[in-house]
Amino acid sequence: MKNLFSLFAKNQSIIYKVFLFVSATLLVIYLLPKGGQFKYNFQKGKPWQYENLYAPFSFTIKKSTEAIRQEEEAIRDNAIPYFEVSDENITPISENFEILLGQNYVDSLYETSLKTTLRIGNSIIADIYENGVTDEIHAYDGNKLVYLKKGNEIEERNYSQIFKTDDLDKKVRAAVEANRSEDIQVLLYNLLKDVLRPNVKLNSNLTESAINSEINAINPNRGIIEKGGRIIAKGEVVEGDKFQILNSLKAEYQSQIWSKSNYLWLLVGYSLLVSLVFLMLFLFLKNYRPYIYNNNTKVTFIVFNILLMVFLTTLVLKIHASYVYVVPICILPLILKAFFDPRVGLFVHVLTILLLGFIVPNSFEYMFLQFIAGIVTILTISELYKRANLFISVGQITLIYIIGYFAFFVIQEGNIQTMEWQNFQYFIFCGLATLFAHPLIYFYEKIFGLVSDVSLLELSDTNSKLLKELSNKAPGTFHHSLNVANLAEASANEIGANSMLVRVGALYHDIGKMLNPTMFTENQANSVNSHNELDPKESAKIIIDHVIKGIEIARKNNLPDRVIDFIRTHHGTSLVYYFYKKEREIEGKANKEDFLYPGPIPFSKETAILMMADSVEAASKSLKEPSSSIIDNFVEKIINNQLEQGQFLNANITLKEIETIKKVLKKKLNNIYHLRVEYPE
Structure with missing residues (x-):
């Protein structure tokens, strides 16, 4: 027992590094999404580099995101809105009208008799409340079909059949002209305006629920490829329908091939690849930075920062894949350069990007942009203690992201008409987040006892x-x-x-x-x-x-x-x-x-x-x-x-x-x- 304790004491540094290596590998594997990797790499607008590809099994063609979005927009545009009638009883309104008329009618002022005026007014009220009154303004066409909900019954109407309070003047004018009683037009308008109460409102919840039901019922597939059918030939450009079919095959491949039956093999593959990345890190430190390798605190600090970036990226991807560029990956080389040297910063940055390449969408585009941004970070920040240097470098990093993203989009789409310009906001947010390096350096100095x-x-x-x-x-x-x-x-x-x-x-x-x-x-x-x-x-x-x-x-x-x-x-x-x-x-x-x-x-x-x-x-x-x-x-x-x-x-x-x-x-x-x-x- 004494010899075992002595052996442990002599090799505690090595034992700790082995523990750190295994723990970091397992944690990264846990954070990575468990899915297989499609064995073909392809990009929109690029030629197919492999031999002719034939369907290994029958699969459905998925609709593109744009096609589904257009269907959703069409459903919203053509959706039938639901209007709800809250109260159909018009007796109190008629009674109020009769009382007000008696109070305001003067025989000497009007040629039309009181009895006739009352009849015209009640006729207008009955006509108005036949389908209900609303004071809401909607951009629907008059012929737009709407659902009118009366209690538990739903009736179809045209939107024009629902009376709008703004049309009262027109309604009164038409009624008095029909009865040749224009002298009471103003009187009727003022009295009806006072007694009318809207009883129809748009039921937004019911309308939205109906829309969502239709959207959820959208078929994500638009066709089928039979087993053995040719998908794409060598040298053919990956675009349009071909691109969508390849994406469909990729999704189907990952769902069919990588199932619970071979989940263990999936873990073995991930374990080997992640282990290789961390092995390269430890070998680099041992051979080229022994003063870091021999200090367990410094090794832990580097591994911690790698794990932090992997964790933040996976967390953001779970929220929304398009937010992946908001994660300030360039903080990593910046901080490591502040505590160690540029070579360590760049090497660790490259290894981290290799790990993230497993999980991010458009991995080639992502890795290319992050590699370039990391190199710019290393080359531009020479003296971090000068505040202006950090702001200048962040501006250059943001510019690199924007130029790179723009170039990739032009290559893939061949135009800029469909470019979503709001994506550039993510790069600006990423640049602003990189400014957090200064307070982060301070915390690291206190936690790990390092000096920048x-x-x-x-x-x-x-x-x-x-x-x-x-x-x-x-x-x-x-x-x-x-x-x-x-x-x-x-x-x-x-x-x-x-x-x-x-x-x-x-x-x-x-x-x-x-x-x-x-x-x-x-x-x-x-x-x-x-x-x-x-x-x-x-x-x-x-x-x-x-x-x-x-x-x-x-x-x-x-x-x-x-x-x-x-x-x-x-x-x-x-x-x-x-x-x-x-x-x-x-x-x-x-x-x-x-x-x-x-x-x-x-x-x-x-x-x-x-x-x-x-x-x-x-x-x-x-x-x-x-x-x-x-x-x-x-x-x-x-x-x-x-x-x-x-x-x-x-x-x-x-x-x-x-x-x-x-x-x-x-x-x-x-x-x-x-x-x-x-x-x-």
């Missing part, structure tokens, strides 16, 4: 609390750190390393000296050296301890691990030679182990650059009469000595890059000491 260029920019502020404390307690060390930061940043820019990271690392690399600043020569205000009264071993221990104390201060102030790495490695496993030599002179011998820094040695280009810049800058203070040749030899000697000690064995830095850094350091030191050509007197 945005945080590095904040840490590089010399007015920050920790750097202010350094400048107050150890001004000489602070000045030295600034010089080292300038040298290291220039060197990093020259060889393509992360200049912002190396600058921040340089600013904080010596913060451990704050606890005992006068023990370091750059902070000694006078010629008195405190080390003269100490044993060489004690002096060496104080010098070496500034690394350990620096790490403690950094952790206390929540500096990121990537910055703490510079504190740990800036002396590597080098020797405190001055006190080692002094010990030998006093004692005649010295234990080398007592004068060595604990390490580790640099393990990246950036930490290697800092070691070189720090050693050269610190030692340059000892030059009494610096000249160009002296500085050149001095830089060569220090860096070559570090090479001989094997300080750069773990750093992914080449000899050519080291030679480039030497040139930069020589040039910068020459500028610092203002060396000029000696002119003859």
Whole structure:
């Protein structure tokens, strides 16, 4: 049991990666829709690349989405609306009319008698309420057939037979003209206008229910292809009827071939393909980014982002397939570039698009657009901490989507008359969603303990609390750190390393000296050296301890691990030679182990650059009469000595890059000491 526990402890990193690999694979398989993939790839407007295709079985031809949409529109246009009569009793209305007439009729004003006026009015009321009255306005033709619902009975009528309150004036005029009683027209109109009550309304629910019933009854098929019938010949253009037949075969193939009986084989196929994608990710990290591969947190972070994009895409597809371009896939390379480097961002983006290719419609079009957009993201955003860069890049990404989609549509349809321009809104929404990268980076930094260029920019502020404390307690060390930061940043820019990271690392690399600043020569205000009264071993221990104390201060102030790495490695496993030599002179011998820094040695280009810049800058203070040749030899000697000690064995830095850094350091030191050509007197 003890041996098993020991084996587990030694290989826990590998075991965790295996667990992460299996879990990620299973989760992606769970998220992917369970359906087979049609073995032929075809595009509308493109020639058929395969041999002549014959129907492997009989199947029905599905109507196109456009054809079904047209049928639905036709059903809505020709639908018979339902009107409901709420009350057919006209007696109260007639009574009200008679009362009002008695109150307003004056014998001396009208030639038509009261009795005749009452008869004409009741006749109009009876005629109006024969089929009901409505005050609603609808755009129906007068001859439009409508259903009039009276209680439980439904009668057919023309829309013109339902009386509209706006037609009252015309109705009254016709009635008085027929009775030659034009003198009472105004009186009748005003009285009837007051007593009439609409009793017919459009029953929208019943009408819509009838329409939906007809739409649901639409036959999605329009014909049948018998087994063995030729569907398409090689070289024939996939368009029109051929395109629809192929889509029908694809749908039928997936529903018939991929059934419960072979569901297990479907899972096996998906498992192998998804496993290959994640295997490529782990192999890439192991071979080309070992510093990421060896950090389980960083590997988890990358896998988490892949799963997040797969989850968001599948979720959107369940809502509506046309919304797939709203998912901001380009956030993935953008964030990974912010935390790692462009190559990692692009590689992970490509693998994620390969996974999404299983589930999205028009997978070739989708993958092409996302590949191009991802490349544009990597190429355009160089400094994410500059806000303008993100907005510019998002604008370029959106433009790429729009141009690509437009090109694909023209190729497939051959015109732009049928283009649905509202689809371009999805790309704009996608661009706006990509702006969410900044807050997302902040959350990731807090959750995963990573550091981005945005945080590095904040840490590089010399007015920050920790750097202010350094400048107050150890001004000489602070000045030295600034010089080292300038040298290291220039060197990093020259060889393509992360200049912002190396600058921040340089600013904080010596913060451990704050606890005992006068023990370091750059902070000694006078010629008195405190080390003269100490044993060489004690002096060496104080010098070496500034690394350990620096790490403690950094952790206390929540500096990121990537910055703490510079504190740990800036002396590597080098020797405190001055006190080692002094010990030998006093004692005649010295234990080398007592004068060595604990390490580790640099393990990246950036930490290697800092070691070189720090050693050269610190030692340059000892030059009494610096000249160009002296500085050149001095830089060569220090860096070559570090090479001989094997300080750069773990750093992914080449000899050519080291030679480039030497040139930069020589040039910068020459500028610092203002060396000029000696002119003859």
